[in-house]
Amino acid sequence: MFTEKDKSVIRLNNADMPVLNSLFERMTIEELSNNHLKDDALQAYIQLLMVESMRVAHFPKPDSVSDEYHYIHQFFHLLEKETSGINYTSPIKMKTAKEFAANLSVHPNHLNAVLKKYTGQNVSTHIRNRLLEETKALLVQTDWTLQDIAYSIGFAEQPNFSFFFKKNTGITPAEFRRSYQATA
Structure with a gap:
């Protein structure tokens, strides 16, 4: 998927098809739904x-x-490692392109260029999207306070976290939690 330009096709065997077909079917159902969270x-x-x-x-x-x-693979592996198992006693330590690039021993501009070339998004966008995914999961799956969630994803101050969330989703974390609870 992220190899040379002329080798961008993934050949599937019959054993691989059900998993990917299931995802495409679920995406189609979601696209046709009227759920206000379908974009997420x-x-x-x-x-x-x-x-x-x-x-x-x-x-x-x-x-x-x-x-x-290798840089792409290492970046996504590091991003997953950094964001998996989040809790408010072990918050995210890295959340900037510069921090990830330093950890991978590559210049931030080079890492950005490589990710942009193959994924269409820069490092910061991938990090932001992953933090938003984790935030949404924590809002829906836990009863943690907004301060605890903010701290766990790397924000020292809850208002900064709320601003980040609203800027990227259009609603506050509290509104997101309430809207999910109303539909559940």
């Missing part, structure tokens, strides 16, 4: 589709994989 759900499905595609892809042996692919 579709974004999550697309990211899951990318993850599943990478799992079933048969990439060339590591010695023939480009350095660019």
Whole structure:
């Protein structure tokens, strides 16, 4: 998926088809729904589709994989590692492009260029989207206070967290939680 330009097709075998077909079917159902959170759900499905595609892809042996692919793979691996298992006793430590690039021993501009080239989005956008996914999951799946959620995703101050969330979703974290509870 993120290899050379002329090798951007993933060949699937019959065993791989059900997982990806299921995701496409769920995306179609979501697209046809009138649920006010469908855009968020579709974004999550697309990211899951990318993850599943990478799992079933048969990439060339590591010695023939480009350095660019390694940076992309390492970035997404690090992003997943950094954001999985979030809780308010172990908050996210890295949330800027500069911090991720330093951890990968690459210049932030180069990492941005590589990600933009293959995914269409820069490092900050991927980080922001992942933080928003985690935030939405915490708002829906926990009864944590907004301050606890803010701290767990790397915000020292809850108002800054609320501003970040509203700027990127159009509603406050509290409104998001209430709207989900109203539809559940």
